[in-house]
Amino acid sequence: MNGAHDLGGMHGFGPVPDKADDHPHPEWYNRAMAITVVMAAWGRWNIDASRRAREDLHPAQYLRYGYYERWVDALERLMLETGLVTEEELRTSEPQGQPLTPPVNADGARGMLRRGGPTERDVATTPRFRVGDRVLTGNDHPFGHTRLPRYARGRTGVVLRHHGGHVLPDTNAHFLGENPEHLYTVQFLARDLWGNDAQEGDTVMLDLWESYLHAQ
């Protein structure tokens, strides 16, 4: 979706902030991160759906929010969407009904972090592209979640690497299945993306699914 999250190339944000990173973070950052990570243990959504929920914010709200506020807002909406909490519970902070049993304790949470969530999957089809092939990215503007940023649509690049099959975020984010596809790293000339202000010879790499690409 063409949301405020698709920031690549935007002007106006000024210098990169906090480069020294030399002051302590508020404790609620940790709490927000940990709540978000551990709630995934219910298995009601996936990482693509989490990203989709953050992108669904109104563009003005996306930019107004701090990083972890986006996470918390998205988490609340995912919990509502999947029936883990009600509007009233969120409004009042008072749980209704009998207490549930959390899916993971401390050891279970450590196990989640250790295992992670690999996205590599077998794909029955042979890869359509080989390393060195020229490819053209689609100029598509889907209403839903996608991982092809606006700045790289309708551009020509060269396949640098094939990563095997990976879960397709475009469908997984909407609970429409994993639909794994071949994933490639595609190299673009910076000048083909940004014009002559870019340095000649500099390049930009993106990881792109096969359905984002056309043979050139």
Next chain:
Amino acid sequence: MGDDHHHHDHSHVPPEPALRVQALESLLTRKGLVDPGALEAIIETYSNEVGPRNGARVVAHSWVDPDYRQWLLDDATAAIAHLGYQGRQGEHMVALENTDQVHNLVVCTLCSCYPWTVLGIPPTWYKSEAYRARAVREPRAVLEEFGVHLDDNTEVRLWDSTAEIRYLVIPQRPAGTEGWSEEALADLVTRDSMVGAGVARRPDDVGGAA
């Protein structure tokens, strides 16, 4: 938070984030959706166990062991797991080698994808709108802000982490570190240098020879 506040109507100003998170944590633990011990385990892990020290050990090992370096470049996931680092946001790793000819820099323009297993939780600057917007369009200007001055002949390779592949930059080993122990070398490897937004410290930066 006001009684008339409605969480999901964004025409209202949201509550102060610390209070919002506190209220949410309280609700989730009392409802039995979250075990408080699980939260502590996660915070503890990323505060004390999983952070840039992991990546620094990987880099230092690659500096002293050419076979390991080659393995890291060929199959970073396996080579990094060999040192004990694997899991969430490090499931599929690729290592990128910085040289005099090529400088790699990593960004995630769409969100904040970052190799947690070797670098921990991303710093604020990596998640900032400014970095996400600018690194991909003007990496050299961004690098200058970080104090990294590149020769025009050095090619910048900018990696936008659009899938679940996570990138670890291997900075160049500083001159004057021949014979250093892996542990002393790891002290030279900064977090920023493993994103490409910095270079490794020089011996002078850490008080000379080790």
